[in-house]
Amino acid sequence: MQIKLWINNKEFNDDIAPDMLLLDLIRSKGFLSVKRGCETSNCGLCTVMLDNKTVLSCSTLAVRANEKHVTTIEGLEKEALEFGGFLADEGAEQCGFCSPGFIMNVLAMKNELKNPSEEEIKKYLEGNLCRCTGYMGQLRAIKKYLSRVKEGSYENS
Amino acid sequence: MKIVNKGVRKKDALALVTGKPVYTDDIAPNCLTVKLLRSPHAHAIIEEINTDKAKKVPGIECVLTYEDVPKTRFTTAGQTYPEFSPYDRAILDKHIRCVGDPVAIVAGWDEKSVDKAIGLLKVKYNVLEPILDFRKAKDNKIIVHPEEDFKALVDVGTDKDRNICASEVFEFGNVEEELKKCSQIIDETYHTKANHQTAMETFRTYTYMDTYGRLNILSSTQVPFHVRRILANALDIPKSKLRVIKPRIGGGFGSKQSSVSEMFPAVVTWITGKPAKIVFSRKESLTNGSPRHESEIRIRLGADDEGIIKAIHMDTLWNAGAYGDHGPTTVGLAGHKAMTIYNSAAAYKFNYDVLYTNTMGGGAYRGYGATQGFFALESAINELAARLNMDPTELRMKNMLTQSQVGNKLPTYYNEELKSCTLDKCLLRAKEMIGWDEKYPCRDMGNDKVRSVGVAVCMQGSGISNVDVGAVEIRLNDDGFYTLMIGATDMGTGCDTILSQIAAECLECELDNIAVNGVDTDTSPYDTGSYASSTTYITGMAVVKACETLKNKILDEGARLLGLNSDDVEFNGKEVFSLKENKSISLKDIGNNSLVGFNNYLTASASNYSPTSPPPFMAGIVEVELDKLTGKVDIIDYAAVVDCGTPINPNLARVQTEGGIVQGIGMTLFEDILYDENGRMMNDSFMQYKIPSRIDAGNIRVEFESSYEPTGPFGAKSIGEVVINTPAPAIANAIYNATELNFRELPITAEKIALKMLERNNI
Ligand code: FES
Numbered sequence: 001m002q003i004k005l006w007i008n009n010k011e012f013n014d015d016i017a018p019d020m021l022l023l024d025l026i027r028s029k030g031f032l033s034v035k036r037g038c039e040t041s042n043c044g045l046c047t048v049m050l051d052n053k054t055v056l057s058c059s060t061l062a063v064r065a066n067e068k069h070v071t072t073i074e075g076l077e078k079e080a081l082e083f084g085g086f087l088a089d090e091g092a093e094q095c096g097f098c099s100p101g102f103i104m105n106v107l108a109m110k111n112e113l114k115n116p117s118e119e120e121i122k123k124y125l126e127g128n129l130c131r132c133t134g135y136m137g138q139l140r141a142i143k144k145y146l147s148r149v150k151e152g153s154y155e156n157s
Numbered sequence: 158m159k160i161v162n163k164g165v166r167k168k169d170a171l172a173l174v175t176g177k178p179v180y181t182d183d184i185a186p187n188c189l190t191v192k193l194l195r196s197p198h199a200h201a202i203i204e205e206i207n208t209d210k211a212k213k214v215p216g217i218e219c220v221l222t223y224e225d226v227p228k229t230r231f232t233t234a235g236q237t238y239p240e241f242s243p244y245d246r247a248i249l250d251k252h253i254r255c256v257g258d259p260v261a262i263v264a265g266w267d268e269k270s271v272d273k274a275i276g277l278l279k280v281k282y283n284v285l286e287p288i289l290d291f292r293k294a295k296d297n298k299i300i301v302h303p304e305e306d307f308k309a310l311v312d313v314g315t316d317k318d319r320n321i322c323a324s325e326v327f328e329f330g331n332v333e334e335e336l337k338k339c340s341q342i343i344d345e346t347y348h349t350k351a352n353h354q355t356a357m358e359t360f361r362t363y364t365y366m367d368t369y370g371r372l373n374i375l376s377s378t379q380v381p382f383h384v385r386r387i388l389a390n391a392l393d394i395p396k397s398k399l400r401v402i403k404p405r406i407g408g409g410f411g412s413k414q415s416s417v418s419e420m421f422p423a424v425v426t427w428i429t430g431k432p433a434k435i436v437f438s439r440k441e442s443l444t445n446g447s448p449r450h451e452s453e454i455r456i457r458l459g460a461d462d463e464g465i466i467k468a469i470h471m472d473t474l475w476n477a478g479a480y481g482d483h484g485p486t487t488v489g490l491a492g493h494k495a496m497t498i499y500n501s502a503a504a505y506k507f508n509y510d511v512l513y514t515n516t517m518g519g520g521a522y523r524g525y526g527a528t529q530g531f532f533a534l535e536s537a538i539n540e541l542a543a544r545l546n547m548d549p550t551e552l553r554m555k556n557m558l559t560q561s562q563v564g565n566k567l568p569t570y571y572n573e574e575l576k577s578c579t580l581d582k583c584l585l586r587a588k589e590m591i592g593w594d595e596k597y598p599c600r601d602m603g604n605d606k607v608r609s610v611g612v613a614v615c616m617q618g619s620g621i622s623n624v625d626v627g628a629v630e631i632r633l634n635d636d637g638f639y640t641l642m643i644g645a646t647d648m649g650t651g652c653d654t655i656l657s658q659i660a661a662e663c664l665e666c667e668l669d670n671i672a673v674n675g676v677d678t679d680t681s682p683y684d685t686g687s688y689a690s691s692t693t694y695i696t697g698m699a700v701v702k703a704c705e706t707l708k709n710k711i712l713d714e715g716a717r718l719l720g721l722n723s724d725d726v727e728f729n730g731k732e733v734f735s736l737k738e739n740k741s742i743s744l745k746d747i748g749n750n751s752l753v754g755f756n757n758y759l760t761a762s763a764s765n766y767s768p769t770s771p772p773p774f775m776a777g778i779v780e781v782e783l784d785k786l787t788g789k790v791d792i793i794d795y796a797a798v799v800d801c802g803t804p805i806n807p808n809l810a811r812v813q814t815e816g817g818i819v820q821g822i823g824m825t826l827f828e829d830i831l832y833d834e835n836g837r838m839m840n841d842s843f844m845q846y847k848i849p850s851r852i853d854a855g856n857i858r859v860e861f862e863s864s865y866e867p868t869g870p871f872g873a874k875s876i877g878e879v880v881i882n883t884p885a886p887a888i889a890n891a892i893y894n895a896t897e898l899n900f901r902e903l904p905i906t907a908e909k910i911a912l913k914m915l916e917r918n919n920i
């Protein structure tokens with residue numbers, strides 16, 4: 001079936017199988033940051049934004065994105081670097097395979113929650129698994145990043 | 158030290174946080190998709206496979222069965238040749254030995270056709286009774302490996318007709334005699350289950366033929382050089398025909414120290430000449446990965462009334478599963494690492510049987526057998542403390558390795574000499590961090606909640622002594638930057654950065670002045686690979702040696718260009734100079750000159766091995782909150798103090814520790830590979846096989862009590878594995894301190910705790 005969508009503001013018109021998953025469509029267009037870590041919607045690696053709301057692209061049909069805007073980390077390089085710098089300073093991007101999905105959700109959280117507590121941060125990001133880091137370094141990076149956001153160091157995205 | 162012992166960013170950090178396409182599946186172009194038809198039976202003989210219909214599906218390139226692939230036997234364990242793991246596997250075999258064993262390999266140009274073709278394969282099995290319980294495997298009438306061409310390269314006590322993959326008895330002193338003299342004996346049996354590494358990137362490999370007619374393998378592996386040998390064996394082709402490349406990989410933790418996925422696309426490409434790729438689903442990675450071996454360890458621990466340990470006996474059963482990957486070697490660590498911590502006993506015995514069954518074959522998982530051994534022995538130590546009514550930290554201080562034992566020989570550790578140890582400081586600091594004296598053993602919080610603390614100590618090694626080899630080459634280029642060529646495999650652990658830090662320290666330059674890359678067996682110097690906690694210690698020392706040589710060459714070349722004697726010049730990282738003659742030449746000029754005419758191009762290489770494997774140490778103290786009604790255990794706080802010698806990069810060492818502890822928490826509280834009565838793994842998805850989320854992890858605090866290891870680069874020992882060994886015994890101890898119930902089987906689920914408490918209350 002025919003669909004039209006934008007990935008990182010680039011328009012794509014495509015004829016796709018009705019059962020195609022958004023994850024596979026995005027990767028087939030060369031946005032390779034988006035990863036698959038499971039088949040059961042449990043890991044969060046495939047997180048992207050669909051019209052400014054995060055979704056798991058592994059369990060979203062591509063047709064759902066018809067007439068919509070998809071954003072991956074390739075489209076948010078500046079923000080990814082802003083937060084990613086804190087992650088790097090903790091050494092908390094180990095293998096990095098979970099990073100794109102995790103960072104998408106961190107950026108969404110930044111826009112959604114004002115002054116989240118540690119518990120709220122953990123709850124918000126619970127669906128993003130990471131097997132390497134034990135999560136502590138990620139939490140340190142998030143806290144440092146959010147306090148910089150609060151100081152108004154970055155323009156709003 | 159300027160760069161060593163600094164928490165610098167990983168050299169690949171910004172590529173990773175911006176999602177750059179650096180992993181196997183990102184690099185593989187359009188190629189054949191390879192998938193496997195897997196057996197639904199745990200034990201069977203394939204009588205017939207009808208591939209006619211499958212082959213006719215449009216887009217299908219090939220369908221391979223056991224009749225189409227080489228029949229040589231090999232091991233998929235990534236180990237130094239001759240491997241201790243028996244050659245007990247074929248790419249495809251008529252004899253099915255576990256659920257999920259591959260039956261056919263299908264390759265086609267799109268995934269849908271491949272799925273369709275797999276659905277059209279007709280297989281007739283002669284289904285046999287499986288042996289699933291490793292306690293009953295020895296001398297069972299069901300034989301897992303009856304094949305004639307089974308081969309054990311090294312004598313590890315293999316007797317395949319009795320289902321024995323490996324067997325050994327080690328004794329020092331006379332345990333029976335010593336036990337007779339002991340007034341206190343703990344005699345208990347501990348059971349740990351198989352569990353998975355679950356690297357977020359599942360097993361995957363891309364293969365293609367290059368211009369020279371050689372088979373190229375791009376793979377998510379920890380052991381590129383071993384993969385070259387394994388595939389040469391599997392395909393029965395010369396090693397010279399193979400090239401293995403390791404890009405960035407999405408975690409390993411030992412799982413990729415076995416060659417799990419490589420052989421399938423490799424055989425397809427070798428037969429068809431076409432590029433091919435396999436990406437394991439999460440389900441396949443769970444049902445047919447390379448998990449930690451299940452173990453059952455009976456401990457007999459003898460002590461006097463003061464708590465002085467006199468004798469330790471570890472009687473060990475190990476479930477190899479269907480294939481012997483790492484079975485004969487992981488088991489050794491259970492005893493030799495665990496017992497060594499208590500070095501002052503008069504007698505030790507460690508005997509084991511590693512047994513074949515029809516469950517998934519095991520592999521290497523961080524800790525490599527030591528984890529199972531420490532759960533058993535540390536639990537027994539905690540039980541002894543309880544029996545003596547003694548604080549378990551005090552009991553340890555009386556018996557374990559401490560700073561004052563440096564210089565002593567370690568009889569259960571291949572008689573190596575202890576050259577560095579601050580375990581006593583680690584334990585004391587961990588107690589302080591958690592507030593042990595105020596919190597031990599427990600506090601009632603009201604609402605049926607109890608908070609309690611628990612303790613364990615552990616060690617690991619740094620590389621395999623006299624076996625592991627790390628070689629490096631370093632080159633001076635134009636403008637004076639260096640290329641560091643390594644064969645060690647960064648799997649997210651940061652070794653590319655850590656080894657570069659060591660080089661930059663030696664050559665007194667900025668980290669950015671060192672270029673480093675992934676592994677390519679054609680161009681990287683040989684390295685056994687990243688496992689056995691070897692990289693920083695073994696390969697790191699090779700870097701130190703190579704840099705020394707290169708520095709001397711730079712001095713010589715600089716002096717020659719200045720028309721001076723080498724003895725009269727110095728090198729400060731930026732220039733070669735002589736104060737006396739007031740002359741200097743910059744590194745940049747030396748580099749640029751080295752590429753011209755009769756000047757010398759400067760490179761240095763070094764290879765390193767170690768006659769010892771110095772142990773890193775760790776003390777772990779956990780505080781948990783236990784719900785007496787539901788049995789639920791929450792991790793409140795984890796104080797971890799590590800002696801890894803000099804941490805080359807403290808940030809990365811800290812994250813290694815945090816990551817290892819959380820994996821250990823998962824193993825302790827819920828991770829469990831469960832089989833039904835037919836040998837099928839029941840919890841084969843992330844929905845059911847739960848790994849810790851950030852809610853489960855609790856708060857973890859890590860500190861270092863660094864000793865200085867004289868044989869390591871800048872005093873470093875290893876960090877990667879020691880960090881997973883304390884959670885299981887420490888959490889079990891905390892649960893005991895909350896409930897006065899001993900749990901000797903992992904995982905210790907809420908359900909098990911609640912049931913046992915009910916049982917007790919009913920008596
Ligand atoms: S791939 Fe695991 S949640 Fe989408």
Ligand code: FES
Pocket residue numbers: 092093094095096097098099129130131132133357407408649
């Ligand atoms: S960094 Fe490896 S899974 Fe998160």
